[in-house]
Amino acid sequence: MNILRTIKIALKALSRNKMRSFLTALGIIIGVGAVIAMVSIGQGAKAEVEKRFSEMGTNLLFVRPGSRSYRGRHGGSSSYENLTEADAEAILENCDAVNYISPNVNSRAQIIYQNKNWNTSIYGTGHDYPIIRNWEVEEGEFFSEQHVKSAQKVCILGSEVNQNLFEGANPLGQIIRMNKIPFRVIGTMESKGESGGWFNRDDVIFIPYTTAQMRLLGINHIQSVDVSAISMDRSAEAMAQIEEVLRIRHKIAPGAEDDFNVRNMSDIAEGASEATAILTILLGGIASISLLVGGIGIMNIMLVSVTERIREIGIRMSMGAREKDILYQFLTEAIVLSTLGGLLGITLGVGSSQLISHFADMTTVVSFGSVALAFIFAASVGIFFGFYPARKASKLDPIDALRYE
Amino acid sequence: MNSNNVLIKMEDLTKTYQVGETQVRALRGISYDIRKGDLLAIMGPSGSGKSTLMNIIGCLDKPTNGRYFLDGKEVSTFNKNQLAGIRNNKIGFVFQTFNLLARTTALENTELPLLYSNTPTRDAKKLAMKALAQVGLEDRELHKSSQMSGGERQRVAIARALVNSPSLILADEPTGNLDTKTGNEIMAVFKRLNRENGITIILVTHDPEVSAIAEKVMHIRDGLIETLE
Ligand SMILES: Nc1ncnc2c1ncn2[C@@H]1O[C@H](COP(=O)(O)OP(=O)(O)O)[C@@H](O)[C@H]1O
């Protein structure tokens, strides 16, 4: 018997019991839909993470206090207060693979402008921060080297803060109060265009790090240094140079552990995308369980169907159907059911992933691979769980089957 | 008697069923030849082994002992697949309970054996229409079995048995579920197929009137041939 005819017969048999066929396929529909939707969330997170990292620039390096290994007793890497402005300047001067640095001192503060109140992150940075982070100023200007040197009370607003305090009015030249200290707004940053998510990069105010040290925190050290290597190819070289410079400056004996920590962007990005890959596997794995349950549903209904149709099987055998013909007939029914379920499931999965990205404000990515995988998985579930009932049908004795009441 | 004319040759066929501890000897040694074009009626009390014999002749079952030749081939040595092939090509079955596929049209029911002989769809339809015409159902091809009377259903079953141009049609109590008048009509169809188309037919029946139309009548009792007329 040829395949097309077998499929046609299977479709006919399934359409005799439309409601039951649909309910049986529902397990597969939901399973495939869930796999596609869940994987799309995982892959969306991965894409989002990768996008953010590439925006930040792959030649970016971070210097933080703290030992490189996480062994030993210390209250977390930030408890070290051994990184200074001078360290940052030494890096810029002595490392020829480095072209920009920005010492960083971060904080949070309560902002007041007229009758408006807003709590936000304060980034104290160097004047090269926009270049290092690949982040443009929208209006006005970023603060200059001069502003930093003399610890001026000037600030640049992230677009979210700008919107919340000024609501479209021109902020340039206005005075806002940061923990009661007046700051003059000299610029606004271009929006990174995110809302929701884990943290909003537009909800921030930039001030010179010197000002943050003196006015907000009253400290002399810096919390970290952002470093930009001349090129991505030279970022490993830059890393080695930074380590060398800091070890000399911090008088670390040969063989002793660093009291600072240099990391480059691609390592961090790799770690993060590994984490999202695990998330994808986890989500997909959980969803596959429902696909498996759907498969068991198919087996259950196929077994019922074989029992109900013993007489039909006997008739077919007496008319010359071989074992193989009966086996293929029931197997095809199971496969048709699961593939149709798979196709509907793809529609459901793609649809719900779009709804999720629309209403839950999450990036979702439906890849061809995940669709193909879910579909193949569904078809295999049909073959796997359809085989036992089909074989049972094909092994029936024609006379017993014909006599069956 | 020319041996070329022999369609069926049975040599000392026995069939024993094991039911728990006891053995049921349904056939105890049947030897008989059936020639091409014969119309044979098998009669006998219930439980005498008529259906068992029909099943062996129809290649649905194998004898416990003895040899069975169909068209010169010893089919008692065939495997399941080969037997299915024989049932498909050489034998047409008509059952007491019709055994049509439910919710399926007369045409599709009639086409069923052609499905397993890989007949192209177009030819299958043509052959099925012709078979339906032979039993007087030419305009009923789209009726489903549930929409037809018993007599009509049995006609569809006969059309289905005919469609593969078999050498042999086997009918186990084909009128058992029909009233006398309809039963007689069905018998007339068998008679006509035998006379006009030369198809060999074996019928099991309880009805002495029916057996009157047969050329030969075999009486079975307790798994043995009692008399032959
Ligand atoms: N599958 C079976 N298992 C056990 N005994 C059987 C089986 N089929 C038939 N028999 C027995 O074989 C004998 C002949 O049965 P059967 O050929 O159906 O008789 P008939 O058709 O003449 O009424 C009966 O005693 C019946 O009970």
Ligand SMILES: [Mg+2]
């Ligand atoms: Mg019987």
